[in-house]
Amino acid sequence: MVKTSMSHEDYLEAIVMLGGTTDVAVRSVDVANKLGVSKASVNKAISALKEQALVVQPHYGDITLTEAGYAYGSSVLGRHRMLFDFLTKAVGIPADVAEDEACQMEHAISDESFEKWEAFVRSLKL
Structure with missing residues (x-):
């Protein structure tokens, strides 16, 4: 498994804690609240995680983990x-x-x- 930054690991972990899977999406605002960060910070992190093929998010939509993202976050x-x-x-x-x-x-x-x-x-x- 390719390692990502500590911060991005926290985002993956938070998504899993919120019930996110490859089939169940979570909202950016819930991730922001869980981590105590702004929605802008979530959007920036999710963009990086999308580039690493760890999450999927339609334009301003909810966040779903890829199989690799779910395994990593779990x-x-x-x-x-x-x-x-x-x-x-x-x-x-x-x-x-x-x-x-x-x-x-x-x-x-x-x-x-x-x-x-x-x-x-x-x-x-x-």
């Missing part, structure tokens, strides 16, 4: 959830802090390191 969300669970359940970090830190960590860890870390966490049966 992967980022999965990393986030596992990191959040580890930080809160295994380490005891408060949820609000863990939420922010999981978001930063999900982008920083390599795929290879994440796979090894994920296997370790699964062995803990959290």
Whole structure:
């Protein structure tokens, strides 16, 4: 999978969190609200994601993920959830802090390191 920027990963993750799939579209305004950004920022990011063939959006229409976009966004969300669970359940970090830190960590860890870390966490049966 080709990597995109951390910011664009956040957009893909947000679309998946909002229920977006290859069949279910989400509105730009909902993405903007979810991420706390302007609609103009969403439009700029979606344009870049369209160029990477990760989303489809008719002119000013709703946003639908491509298969690659859905797989990518789901992967980022999965990393986030596992990191959040580890930080809160295994380490005891408060949820609000863990939420922010999981978001930063999900982008920083390599795929290879994440796979090894994920296997370790699964062995803990959290």
